[in-house]
Amino acid sequence: MHQETIEKVEASLEGWQLLESLPPEIAGFHFSLLRAPHEDMYDIFSYENPALHRRVTAYFHEETQEYKLRVRIGFIEFCRIEFITASLGAFSQALEEHLAALIDGMVTFHPESLSSLVLKKGIREWPYGKQLPETLEGHELFIRPQQPVKITNGSYIIIDYVDFEQESDVTIYYNMYRDEFWGEVRAHSIPDVSYVFDCHELDELQKKLEEHLVPRLHEARNLAVTLEKKNAEIKAESDAIVTAIAEREQQAAEASEASKGGSTAP
Numbered sequence: 001m002h003q004e005t006i007e008k009v010e011a012s013l014e015g016w017q018l019l020e021s022l023p024p025e026i027a028g029f030h031f032s033l034l035r036a037p038h039e040d041m042y043d044i045f046s047y048e049n050p051a052l053h054r055r056v057t058a059y060f061h062e063e064t065q066e067y068k069l070r071v072r073i074g075f076i077e078f079c080r081i082e083f084i085t086a087s088l089g090a091f092s093q094a095l096e097e098h099l100a101a102l103i104d105g106m107v108t109f110h111p112e113s114l115s116s117l118v119l120k121k122g123i124r125e126w127p128y129g130k131q132l133p134e135t136l137e138g139h140e141l142f143i144r145p146q147q148p149v150k151i152t153n154g155s156y157i158i159i160d161y162v163d164f165e166q167e168s169d170v171t172i173y174y175n176m177y178r179d180e181f182w183g184e185v186r187a188h189s190i191p192d193v194s195y196v197f198d199c200h201e202l203d204e205l206q207k208k209l210e211e212h213l214v215p216r217l218h219e220a221r222n223l224a225v226t227l228e229k230k231n232a233e234i235k236a237e238s239d240a241i242v243t244a245i246a247e248r249e250q251q252a253a254e255a256s257e258a259s260k261g262g263s264t265a266p
Contacts (some may be wrong), residue, residue, distance in 0.1 A: 018095060026092060029048060047099075050135065067085055102192065123202070136213065136214060155176075161213075168221050183216070
C-alpha cells in the first residue's frame with residue numbers, strides 16, 4: 001500500500017466517533033483496533049471469535065478507494081456488498097445498522113434469512129445431507145446443509161469439511177442464480193476448484209460426493225502435510241543461509257579489528 005493512501009486513511013479516521021464508541025464485544029466476538037496496512041488494504045478494526053473460526057474486518061481498499069467489510073468463516077473470506085462505500089459517513093451508517101445483526105447471524109442460524117430459491121431447492125431437508133458424518137479423513141464437518149452460509153453473488157456454502165491444523169478443506173457451494181453445485185479444495189490454505197462436484201440436482205450431488213468426497217479430502221490433507229514440510233525445509237535453509245552470512249560478516253569484522261590492532265606506526 002502506498003504511503004499517501006495510508007496517510008489519507010489515517011487522516012480520515014481521526015476523530016471518527018463510531019470507532020471510539022464500538023463495544024468491546026458483540027455476541028461473543030471481541031473487538032480489536034488494527035489501524036494497519038495489509039497488502040492493498042488498510043485494516044481498521046475487527047471482531048473475532050477464534051473458537052468459532054469466524055472474523056469480520058473493516059478496511060479501506062486501495063484499489064477501489066472504498067471502505068469495505070470482509071467476513072472470514074473457516075478458510076473462506078469474502079466481502080459483504082452492503083457495506084461497500086466510498087464515504088466514511090455512509091460506512092458508519094451501514095456499520096451502525098447492520099454490523100451487530102451480521103455478527104449475530106454468524107453465531108445463530110436464522111432460517112428466515114435464506115433465499116426462497118435455496119429453500120425451494122430442498123437443501124435443508126436433503127436426507128443425505130442430514131446423514132453426513134461428523135468427521136472424515138481427519139476433517140470435521142464445519143458447515144452442513146441444514147445451515148447454509150450465504151457468501152457473495154447468490155452463492156451459499158452448503159458443506160465444508162475442514163482440518164484447521166493442516167489448513168485443508170473441501171467445500172461444496174450452491175449458486176441459486178445458476179442453480180448449480182460445485183466444489184473447491186484447499187491444501188495449506190491454497191485453493192483449487194474441483195470440477196468433479198459440478199451438477200444441478202441434489203441426487204447428482206449425492207452420487208458425486210459418495211464417489212469423490214473421501215478421495216478429495218485424503219488428497220487435500222496429504223498435500224497440506226507435504227506443503228507444510230516443504231515450507232519448513234525452505235525456512236530452515238533460509239535461516240541457515242542467514243546464519244552463515246552473519247557468521248562470515250562477524251569473522252570478517254573480527255579479522256579486520258585484529259589487523260588494525262596488530263599494525264605498527266612507521
